[in-house]
Amino acid sequence: MPRTKMNPKGGLTGSKHFEKPEVPEATPEKPNMENIAERIKAKFDSGRETAQTVANGVSAVASGVKNAANGVKAVRRAFGGGSPLVTEGASEVLDQAKQIASGYGVELVDVKGHMSSDPYEVDDSLGEGYTAKEANEKKLKIQRQNNKLDVRLERIKQKRKIVSIATEEIKLVGDLIDYATTGIETATKVVNNQIADTNYQLKQSKLEESEELLVQQQIRTQGTINLTEGVRTEWDLKFKKKEADNKRLELEVEGALRQNERKLEEIEALLLAD
Numbered sequence: 001m002p003r004t005k006m007n008p009k010g011g012l013t014g015s016k017h018f019e020k021p022e023v024p025e026a027t028p029e030k031p032n033m034e035n036i037a038e039r040i041k042a043k044f045d046s047g048r049e050t051a052q053t054v055a056n057g058v059s060a061v062a063s064g065v066k067n068a069a070n071g072v073k074a075v076r077r078a079f080g081g082g083s084p085l086v087t088e089g090a091s092e093v094l095d096q097a098k099q100i101a102s103g104y105g106v107e108l109v110d111v112k113g114h115m116s117s118d119p120y121e122v123d124d125s126l127g128e129g130y131t132a133k134e135a136n137e138k139k140l141k142i143q144r145q146n147n148k149l150d151v152r153l154e155r156i157k158q159k160r161k162i163v164s165i166a167t168e169e170i171k172l173v174g175d176l177i178d179y180a181t182t183g184i185e186t187a188t189k190v191v192n193n194q195i196a197d198t199n200y201q202l203k204q205s206k207l208e209e210s211e212e213l214l215v216q217q218q219i220r221t222q223g224t225i226n227l228t229e230g231v232r233t234e235w236d237l238k239f240k241k242k243e244a245d246n247k248r249l250e251l252e253v254e255g256a257l258r259q260n261e262r263k264l265e266e267i268e269a270l271l272l273a274d
Helices: 032-043 045-078 090-103 111-115 132-273
Strands: none
Touching: none
16 A cells, blocks of 8 residues: 655644654665666667557557447447347346346336335335235145146146157158158069060060071072073073074075965966967
8 A cells, every 4th residue: 555645844734833854765776677777778769769659559550449349339329220239238138128028927026126125124015915824825726736737747748759759650651651662663673674684585586587587588589599590591592492483484484485486487487388
């Protein structure tokens, strides 16, 4: 705790009658460290001024940040569409919470009213109160009501368990349906496999039939090729026979002409002889 500086004129009143001579206070000798600091300060004064300039700059930046924060707060206060919880104090928010509770029918205790009453007098705000019998009856009734509520709560929990079991059962039904569907899809794949195998065998049979038809066609083609030479010879002979027939006919015509000429000569000779 700092020592109170006494008035040199005497006492606490400062009266001249009690003026006392001033006694110079002894100045303690500064430690060596302070002397060293002063020498360093004098030697590096320019460095200190530079550091002070930097410190002033930092202080200015900090002030700017603080002013900017205050400006944002002012903007939020002026913005009508924002939430009031951004700027309101804790007590104001607590009052809003109490209003919400009152809306649900909760009657809150007036703590300040009860605390400010005379501690040696009866708190009239609490009413006449109950006798021990009345209090026990009400507490018993409340306990019975709590038991009833506990039963209802347990019943609700039981219903939730039933719903959970029913939900899991429905999921199980879905899983079984998925299982059955997967089985049908697998069986369908087997049928498709058999269809593919049958189609493969059918294609093989058609290929074999086509190969046999090809062989037969090749045989017919070879037979036709073999007949070609005989047909050629046949037609060559037919052509030669036709030529011979034509030649014979020519000779017959030529003989007939010559016979006719002889007949004419005989007739002419008979005519001339007459």
